[in-house]
Amino acid sequence: xxxxxxxxxxxxxxxxxxxxxxxxxxxxxxxxxxxxxxxxxxxxxxxxxxxxxxxxxxxxxxxxxxxxxxxxxxxxxxxxxxxxxxxxxxxxxxxxxxxxxxxxxxxxxxxxxxxxxxxxxxxxxxxxxxxxxxxxxxxxxxxxxxxxxxxxxxxxxxxxxxxxxxxxxxxxxxxxxxxxxxxxxxxxxxxxxxxxxxxxxxxxxxxxxxxxxxxxxxxxxxxxxxxxxxxxxxxxxxxxxxxxxxxxxxxxxxxxxxxxxxxxxxxxxxxxxxxxxxxxxxxxxxxxxxxxxxxxxxxxxxxxxxxxxxxxxxxxxxxxxxxxxxxxxxxxxxxxxxxxxxxxxxxxxxxxxxxxxxxxxxxxxxxxxxxxxxxxxxxxxxxxxxxxxxxxxxxxxxxxxxxxxxxxxxxxxxxxxxxxxxxxxxxxxxxxxxxxxxxxxxxxxxxxxxxxxxxxxxxxxxxxxxxxxxxxxxxxxxxxxxxxxxxxxxxxxxxxxxxxxxxxxxxxxxxxxxxxxxxxxxxxxxxxxxxxxxxxxxxxxxxxxxxxxxxxxxxxxxxxxxxxxxxxxxxxxxxxx
DNA sequence: CGAGCTATAAACAGTA
DNA sequence: CTACTGTTTATAGCTC
Numbered sequence: 168x169x170x171x172x173x174x175x176x177x178x179x180x181x182x183x184x185x186x187x188x189x190x191x192x193x194x195x196x197x198x199x200x201x202x203x204x205x206x207x208x209x210x211x212x213x214x215x216x217x218x219x220x221x222x223x224x225x226x227x228x229x230x231x232x233x234x235x236x237x238x239x240x241x242x243x244x245x246x247x248x249x250x251x252x253x254x255x256x257x258x259x260x261x262x263x264x265x266x267x268x269x270x271x272x273x274x275x276x277x278x279x280x281x282x283x284x285x286x287x288x289x290x291x292x293x294x295x296x297x298x299x300x301x302x303x304x305x306x307x308x309x310x311x312x313x314x315x316x317x318x319x320x321x322x323x324x325x326x327x328x329x330x331x332x333x334x335x336x337x338x339x340x341x342x343x344x345x346x347x348x349x350x351x352x353x354x355x356x357x358x359x360x361x362x363x364x365x366x367x368x369x370x371x372x373x374x375x376x377x378x379x380x381x382x383x384x385x386x387x388x389x390x391x392x393x394x395x396x397x398x399x400x401x402x403x404x405x406x407x408x409x410x411x412x413x414x415x416x417x418x419x420x421x422x423x424x425x426x427x428x429x430x431x432x433x434x435x436x437x438x439x440x441x442x443x444x445x446x447x448x449x450x451x452x453x454x455x456x457x458x459x460x461x462x463x464x465x466x467x468x469x470x471x472x473x474x475x476x477x478x479x480x481x482x483x484x485x486x487x488x489x490x491x492x493x494x495x496x497x498x499x500x501x502x503x504x505x506x507x508x509x510x511x512x513x514x515x516x517x518x519x520x521x522x523x524x525x526x527x528x529x530x531x532x533x534x535x536x537x538x539x540x541x542x543x544x545x546x547x548x549x550x551x552x553x554x555x556x557x558x559x560x561x562x563x564x565x566x567x568x569x570x571x572x573x574x575x576x577x578x579x580x581x582x583x584x585x586x587x588x589x590x591x592x593x594x595x596x597x598x599x600x601x602x603x604x605x606x607x608x609x610x611x612x613x614x615x616x617x618x619x620x621x622x623x624x625x626x627x628x629x630x631x632x633x634x635x636x637x638x639x640x641x642x643x644x645x646x647x648x649x650x651x652x653x654x655x656x657x658x659x660x661x662x663x664x665x666x667x668x669x670x671x672x673x674x675x676x677x678x679x680x681x682x683x684x685x686x687x688x689x690x691x692x693x694x695x696x697x698x699x700x701x702x703x704x705x706x707x708x709x710x711x712x713x714x715x716x717x718x719x720x721x722x723x724x725x726x727x728x729x730x731x732x733x734x735x736x737x738x739x740x741x742x743x744x
Numbered sequence: 745c746g747a748g749c750t751a752t753a754a755a756c757a758g759t760a
Numbered sequence: 761c762t763a764c765t766g767t768t769t770a771t772a773g774c775t776c
Contacts (some may be wrong), residue, residue, distance in 0.1 A: 535751085578750095582751095
């Protein structure tokens with residue numbers, strides 16, 4: 168019952184997600200749930216006390232009444248008591264279930280396997296936030312909605328004052344405050360897996376009327392029972408009234424909690440962001456013809472990109488990307504924002520955290536084309552993409568790139584050609600692009616090398632609280648899932664692995680606490696040999712194959728295969744969850 | 745101020 | 761011819 172209210176009053180889950188990193192969200196949710204539980208318990212306690220009190224007074228008053236009447240009233244109150252207890256249990260159960268649902272890792276809806284051009288399927292809003300569906304229901308039941316949903320949800324967002332004229336916020340049925348009785352009863356029973364077609368008050372072969380557990384073999388018998396035992400009489404109406412109050416109280420309680428949550432959110436991060444027109448282009452990428460077979464390898468973030476917590480607990484509305492300050496948002500037009508590229512967190516980590524955001528918000532990602540292209544390529548198991556696949560990655564991952572296709576595609580091509588780090592390889596299926604990591608690193612060292620202020624800025628820009636800082640740290644320390652992802656490791660051909668080193672920006676992630684010994688890091692980014700399975704570039708091959716002079720990993724503690732080196736490159740992955 | 749990097753635009757060639 | 765791919769040049773903004 169409360170869910171609808173939540174989604175109305177509070178930040179949208181998307182907002183939550185963008186404000187908070189998945190771990191934070193999870194923590195917050197848990198806190199909230201614990202809080203709710205606690206308060207509910209308190210509330211129920213009070214209710215019971217009240218009832219007891221009423222019972223007592225009634226008993227006293229009843230002394231003048233005929234004994235039968237007294238008995239009836241007493242019974243009624245006892246039943247109310249029972250009912251309250253039951254309700255309490257059910258609510259607690261529901262809350263717990265919600266907790267489970269919202270935190271369930273298996274839900275993994277993050278990496279939506281979106282079609283090449285269909286772009287985002289922005290949703291997968293967890294049931295919890297949808298304001299729909301019975302609390303206890305598994306979230307898988309929720310139907311995925313397309314773009315409109317996003318906008319609809321966004322309409323409820325506080326930050327976007329002028330959302331596109333889209334469909335109204337879907338199905339938040341405000342609770343009929345006055346007469347929640349039926350609704351409540353419904354929900355009550357629905358948590359008991361009632362079978363379709365049955366009566367809301369009938370389930371598991373017994374009457375679900377508060378305080379009544381009469382066994383009824385079938386629906387007909389139950390109906391009969393209902394009509395006889397729970398007919399319109401004083402007792403029933405009283406029970407209804409109590410139930411009503413309970414519901415109202417809970418709603419009030421929920422409102423308070425929502426308010427509190429909002430305040431918490433506001434405190435933790437959220438400021439009213441400028442109403443940003445986030446148009447949802449949904450522009451299905453016109454250009455995709457010749458190569459459109461798009462093997463787009465699996466989902467964008469093959470490994471554990473945020474999924475479990477994020478997708479489960481939160482969702483999708485464009486909002487400010489958590490990690491970035493306003494840096495990326497000012498991008499109105501042909502913005503210059505490579506600053507962010509320079510001292511932003513490793514793109515993979517940034518992306519990982521905010522990919523839902525970029526996926527849906529028409530916000531220009533704070534990365535250079537080069538780093539984006541690289542990321543796209545590196546995310547695939549075999550580290551190679553056709554141009555068209557790269558396009559698709561862009562459109563899939565960024566709402567921003569769903570429009571102005573001519574512009575950015577040109578830019579992509581331009582970058583591919585221009586930068587030595589992108590190597591074109593003739594493949595069986597045509598030409599694919601790969602990344603020469605060494606080259607990529609080569610061109611960056613000068614930047615960002617030991618600029619305390621920059622580093623500091625970057626960190627502060629990326630984190631918005633201790634929680635996130637630690638999360639960032641965790642990210643920074645986590646290893647690079649790509650390499651450990653299925654299909655990536657060609658057993659026995661370690662040489663074919665394309666070693667990764669620091670992510671773009673060379674170092675950004677590093678200043679964060681890690682295994683200490685990374686002394687004066689990133690002064691000379693390790694040079695790694697580059698090699699791709701497809702390889703057949705005579706010219707560069709010789710040079711590339713040779714491990715660079717400085718092959719020593721920055722972190723001495725790490726020995727061995729290239730995978731380990733990828734510590735910095737993390738695409739925050741499995742181990743995050 | 746210049747160097748380096750990046751974005752954007754556009755011309756052009758090759759190919760399917 | 762058209763669309764796509766890939767290369768190249770030019771221009772401009774930004775940071776250091």
